[in-house]
Amino acid sequence: MTLKTTRRTVLRTGAAGLALGLAAPAYLRAQGAPLKIGHLTPTTGFLGPLGEYAQMGIKLAVEHINANGGAGGRQVELIMEDSVNPQTASTKAERMFERDQVDFIIGEISSASCLTISQVAARYGKCFVNTGGNSDSLRGADCNRYMFHVETQNSMYVNAEGEYFDAQGMVDGKNWYTLSADYAFGHDLLNAAKAFLDANGGVLVGDDLVPTDATDFSSYLLKIRQAEPDVVALNLAGTQITNFFKQYGEFGLDFTLGGFGFDTVSAWAAGAQNFRGTWPNVWNHLVQNDASQAFVQAFTTAYGKPPENQAWGDYNAGLIMAQAVTAAGEAGGDALVAYLESPEAQFDLMKSRKGYFRPSDHQLIQEIYAITALPAGEAQNEWDIFTTSDPVPAANEPLERLATSVTGGTCSF
The missing domain is CATH 3.40.50.2300 (Response regulator)
Structure with missing residues (x-):
């Protein structure tokens, strides 16, 4: 066109x-x-x-x-x-x-x-x-x-979101369960997440790769329920995340939920009643x-x-x-x-x-943000269903701070 x-x-x-x-x-x-x-x-x-x-x-x-x-x-x-x-x-x-x-x-x-x-x-x-x-x-x-x-890049999101969870006491000694999209993005993000957990004392108790055409997450949710992790972290993309949100609520799970990559369209598609957790975000309308x-x-x-x-x-x-x-x-x-x-x-x-x-x-x-789901009853409309953090890194910190610990090899032009 x-x-x-x-x-x-x-x-x-x-x-x-x-x-x-x-x-x-x-x-x-x-x-x-x-x-x-x-x-x-x-x-x-x-x-x-x-x-x-x-x-x-x-x-x-x-x-x-x-x-x-x-x-x-x-x-x-x-x-x-x-x-x-x-x-x-x-x-x-x-x-x-x-x-x-x-x-x-x-x-x-x-x-x-x-x-x-x-x-x-x-x-x-x-x-x-x-x-x-x-x-x-x-x-x-x-x-x-x-x-x-x-x-x-993935490592910047992982470092930003990891800092949030670390500040909440949810990394060192805590059990994590990850679901990752089974293609280059998910594999790379999983590697970055593992590097962060290894460096900060997190324990990975479950790790599943999810086909990009998967729409039914029941088998994964059953495994998560059995593992009883402290944190469920998603390395998914697109409609995968929306489908997971909807089914997570249907299963009645309440483990801390978050992830290392996110797009706000996934939250909007899931709706205020299903969206939950804290997620990294390059920019948002708030x-x-x-x-x-x-x-x-x-x-x-x-x-x-x-x-x-x-x-x-x-x-x-x-x-x-x-x-x-x-x-x-x-x-x-x-x-x-x-x-x-x-x-x-x-x-x-x-x-x-x-x-x-x-x-x-x-x-x-550049700076990035963290968005946190509002309780469904506090959502004003179909778009404003989360809050946004101040920019990360903070104004007194170097802008490259989040991009100093990365995976994926060394660039050579």
Whole structure:
């Protein structure tokens, strides 16, 4: 699907103002050729609900970029596809670069698909901005000079959530039971969780891999009931988490529940009566600052509901790359890499502090949050069913603190 936006909807505060307010040289403003952005993300399968928010986020970003004069004076043309699975993602990425002549690709949620897209992008010397793949290995042994990561990596989520549980006395000497999605994301997240528990005295008493197409969790819930752990931690994704929430309540289990990766769409789909526990979150619609709330208002006006964290990721990736094209003066892969690695490349992410890409592995270093389910009776509506923490790390702590203990090997560009 191809979308060329012309509607003059303008987000004039916060992140959009930073990314789009850069003055473009006259020769760039005069260029007539559009900037072509390819967008790949799964819109079917267990990650489909996240992909829908991703598409809404990037479409709104392109609309705002074009309404503010384009990227480096060039209007943006958006070419969107459903990536479905890693093989399809690779094929469609190659077609976007070869047939559609896109300047770079944004998107994805599956870590396995991120890897295949990044390999195609590298062959063409073009950038790929990952907005949903969490695997540490993508920032480690499988890193790529042309791949950048707006989404945080698994170890950052584990370290943040682990700190919360540790502060509650739920790690040292406590029994943990984990369920992990049986693909690259879940395997990688499980490795990070095991590393954290080993380092902090936690005991792993149960560990099950769950097929991505699983919808019935009764056999796992029976094993959890028998194990009687102190904490049940989920390393699941997409509709897996929603189904687990619903069945966990039906089984009447009340063990402390949490996890090391989470998307708010899973909470909304489960509903206030089923959602419980504390979870790490890259961003949520309750973050209180002007830029964040301006984005929430613009998104809600456009789509009739608040943005999910996946929408935040794809929206901000669009703004980041518009800023990069403007600053670099072109959209070539090498020029964009040089800018995104530079000290000048800092980005307003609708948070307390600006973020930046770490040159050593291209991870966007940024604050994250913890969200905690409200009792069902305290939920005001179908969206506001949790509370959000202050940013993590705290204002007086180094921004890279959560990203210092990682798994997945060492990056070598």
